[in-house]
Amino acid sequence: GAVVSQHPSRVICKSGTSVKIECRSLDFQATTMFWYRQFPKKSLMLMATSNEGSKATYEQGVEKDKFLINHASLTLSTLTVTSAHPEDSSFYICSARANRGVQPQHFGDGTRLSIL
């Protein structure tokens, strides 16, 4: 079946560094990918919708300069957390949907980001 690969699975870094998370659809093309954030014991909150070849659409309250999204190809979207601070520590998860037909959204395994 369709697989979404998310890398890295875990990141621990110092405050002030930038962290890039990759989301790849391995066996299908995805014009649109979604980035979610999950706080401990909380639900998944949509951060932004990533569109191939155009700017991402951010949800209200999400800083676009803080969370840079690039969707350069039909199989890859990246989320860069710039100048990360401890409050950015969270579980980030991406999802993608195949372009053709009605498909369920497939999720990556998530990235656990810890900022010290």
Place this chain on the structure above:
Amino acid sequence: AQKVTQAQTEISVVEKEDVTLDCVYETRDTTYYLFWYKQPPSGELVFLIRRNSFDEQNEISGRYSWNFQKSTSSFNFTITASQVVDSAVYFCALKGYSGNTPLVFGKGTRLSVIA
């Protein structure tokens, strides 16, 4: 606006008991999709089921069954003869008909199955 409500925050059952996880949704769309996902402690989301709004037939898959009631906007999930491995957070989610709309998740129900 779309909304998914999972009123049960945490449920604990003893192994082999049946358990039902509730999900109530709100949407103005006439066509939509409903999902259930399982999130084990490792964090990844495991897809369990997708249901179209125009298909109210209940579904059974092994020990899992789903009851879709459009009249009450509910899409409940039952695990029969629960097992310890069923312990996880379960999310109900809603998606509009348009292909590029995201999933809207409920807050999740944490299920603990005790041996």
